[in-house]
Amino acid sequence: MAEYCRCGRQAVQRTAWTQSNAGRRFVGCVGGRSGCNYFRWIDEPMCLQGRVVIYGLRERVRALEEEMAQNASLREEALEAPRQEHSYWFYVCAMVLFVLVIVLCNSNDEDN
Ligand SMILES: [Zn+2]
Known part of the structure; x- marks a missing residue:
């Protein structure tokens, strides 16, 4: 089921590649920090x-x-x-x- 951010756009799934969250998936606003900054982790921390x-x-x-x-x-x-x-x-x-x-x-x- 589609998930929407606070600006009403469909949230996109991405994968973090920072040292503290390498490979951890999340959904967020398509505009990222320039958008509404909506963010939710999909995976539990590793x-x-x-x-x-x-x-x-x-x-x-x-x-x-x-x-x-x-x-x-x-x-x-x-x-x-x-x-x-x-x-x-x-x-x-x-x-x-x-x-x-x-x-x-x-x-x-x-x-x-
Ligand atoms: Zn947004």
Whole structure:
């Protein structure tokens, strides 16, 4: 059944990730503290050991996600570097061909 906050909007379910309430679910105003600040815990408080373990795991997940994002951007840079080098050689070859065509055309003109 839907639960409404004091501003008449449907309350939303969220999960707290603070050190003292890691993983503990609550419902609150969609506007949070900017709204009516309606708030109610869904879960009972967890024992200290549970809070420490869940918060520690959450921090490890966050660190691994940051590391993965950094690795992904490094991988993209590594994939892009050879492509730029490839286009550099394409332009060098095109310039050499262009110069060769001009030289050959000029030498044909001088023969006539
Ligand atoms: Zn509200």
